[in-house]
Amino acid sequence: MIDSPASSESGPGGRPAFMCIGSQRAGTTFLYRMLRQHPQIWLPPIKELHFFDKPLDRPYRRNEILNAKTRQGQRDRRFVERLQRAIKDGDQSIRRYKELFRPAGSKFAGDITPGYSTLPAETVEDLAWGLPHIKVILILRDPVSRLWSHARMINRKRSVTMPLESFESFKSFCEDPGVQARSLQSRVYERWTAHFGERLKVLFFDDLVADSQAFVQEVQRLVGVEPQRIDQNRDRDVPATPRMPDDMRAYAAAMLSDEYRRLAALLGGHANAWAERAAQAEREAAQSKPTTNRSRNREIAGGSDCSQSRTSGP
Numbered sequence: 001m002i003d004s005p006a007s008s009e010s011g012p013g014g015r016p017a018f019m020c021i022g023s024q025r026a027g028t029t030f031l032y033r034m035l036r037q038h039p040q041i042w043l044p045p046i047k048e049l050h051f052f053d054k055p056l057d058r059p060y061r062r063n064e065i066l067n068a069k070t071r072q073g074q075r076d077r078r079f080v081e082r083l084q085r086a087i088k089d090g091d092q093s094i095r096r097y098k099e100l101f102r103p104a105g106s107k108f109a110g111d112i113t114p115g116y117s118t119l120p121a122e123t124v125e126d127l128a129w130g131l132p133h134i135k136v137i138l139i140l141r142d143p144v145s146r147l148w149s150h151a152r153m154i155n156r157k158r159s160v161t162m163p164l165e166s167f168e169s170f171k172s173f174c175e176d177p178g179v180q181a182r183s184l185q186s187r188v189y190e191r192w193t194a195h196f197g198e199r200l201k202v203l204f205f206d207d208l209v210a211d212s213q214a215f216v217q218e219v220q221r222l223v224g225v226e227p228q229r230i231d232q233n234r235d236r237d238v239p240a241t242p243r244m245p246d247d248m249r250a251y252a253a254a255m256l257s258d259e260y261r262r263l264a265a266l267l268g269g270h271a272n273a274w275a276e277r278a279a280q281a282e283r284e285a286a287q288s289k290p291t292t293n294r295s296r297n298r299e300i301a302g303g304s305d306c307s308q309s310r311t312s313g314p
Helices: 028-035 059-069 074-089 094-100 114-118 121-130 143-157 167-174 177-183 185-199 205-210 212-223 246-255 257-267 270-286 294-301
Strands: 016-020 108-112 135-140 200-204
Touching: 016 212, 028 108, 028 212, 059 074, 074 094, 094 121, 114 177, 114 185, 121 185, 135 185, 135 205, 135 212, 143 167, 143 177, 143 246, 143 257, 143 270, 167 177, 167 246, 185 200, 185 257, 200 205, 200 212, 205 212, 205 270, 246 257, 246 270, 257 270
Parallel strands: 016 108, 016 135, 135 200
Antiparallel strands: none
16 A cells, blocks of 8 residues: 655645545534535545445445536536546555546645544554645544444444343344444544554534534645635434433443543543543442333334444444
């Protein structure tokens, strides 16, 4: 995968300027929609490229390309053509990755793919060397809240097993290796910081929720463009997330207790507040009888008898 770095890898000139690696369920879809509004930023018509973490020639990628072809704009069409050639050639090198972004021209180009957060250290090292000027953005979220949102997302897709059908199915979901890899955000932070250093910028989902305008403008500044207000009316309404059952919350908090401590030690701030809330949830759970009402959990899950995959989604 390693290629010799060029003298200019990012910013205006058709090279990737930034990469957002997640976390999954930390507002990356919202961020993608909002950044596409900025006249100086160009993002691919496919939100998550998965260029480095999955084979390019996947069945659902064909549908993504077909949908992307309907987008307006010459840049989008040229990008899709380059991606199709990379798929045909089976070329997932850093050199080919950089070539994908040439249609961006003078705009600041980026890639928002949360799946990159779980890349192995050797691949992260290759990216740091092969993309020496790219900025990396990592959005962190309270681990239990992120896990709950992840489970809700998988539950909505309904393909193999439903993680919210019962307490036992939720435990099984939590034990999935892919779920665990995405849940340990401290390891993601440490792995990427080891190779990108100060080029890795950490943001918090809490700040997005508190003031999405300020959050997006902060990302715009990190990218290197003049901050502009966003039109949030273009984004679809997001339904409120149902309350997490006490037994599931207690289990998740206990499972991630070490993760809370690591994040608090590494980052402080919001991570300290997360750790305090998790500890409080554990104390309260110890004083009350766990909730095991199957019908209540099924109601929270959406009341469907369909099965659901545990495989992590975008």
